[in-house]
Amino acid sequence: MGHNFVRLEDRMLAETVCAAVAAAGLGIAAVTAYRRRFLAATRIAAYALIPVGLVMTGVVDWLAGLAFNPTVWLGFGVLGLSWLLFMTTRVVERRSGGTRKERKAAGAAQREAVQPAASTPSLGAGRTQPTSTSRPAAPAEDFSDIEAILKKHGI
Incomplete structure (x- = not known):
């Protein structure tokens, strides 16, 4: 009778x-059909x-085995702890x-931005490079691609 993992009482x-x-649902369906709402009653x-x-298919036995088994609930607790x-x-x-790794790479x-590996160009005789590194130099802007696109479209 039934599966081994489900107690008879469960x-x-x-x-x-x-x-x-099921009985309650069929009762509600009967009342709905009495009110001549047959489509809703059928649903x-x-x-x-x-x-x-x-x-009848045994799904309830399987679910009852899960619901009433303390080991299953402990398993759900372990999964919840893992997620947490x-x-x-x-x-x-x-x-x-x-x-x-991400902090090390950043x-x-x-450091590379503050101390670039490439040598700086000479500033000429008697001129020195500013010592302030509070603001990094802006990269050289190259608008040649944009100009070519604008010329192509006649702008």
Whole structure:
């Protein structure tokens, strides 16, 4: 009788709930049909028969085995804890500025911007390079591509 992992009491409780839901749904469908709303009554009856079909196919036994098994609930708890840990690490990572590799790469890029590897051009005799590095130099703007596009369109 039934599956080994579902106790008889649990199975009977689940089947009773499904039968009660189906009976209530069929009762509502009958009242709806009495009011001459046959399309709605047919739809309600279709929904009401779903729990009966689930009991007959064994799906309810499987769900009852999940719902009444403490090991399953502990498993859901472990999955929830795992999800919570993942989300916590993502929040901390965002607030701290990324992972260690990302922070290291960002620091190297910042040092490269302050101290470029290419040599600076000479400024001529008697002239010295400014020592202030508070504001990085703007990159040279090259509008030749834009000018070519504008000329192509006659602008």
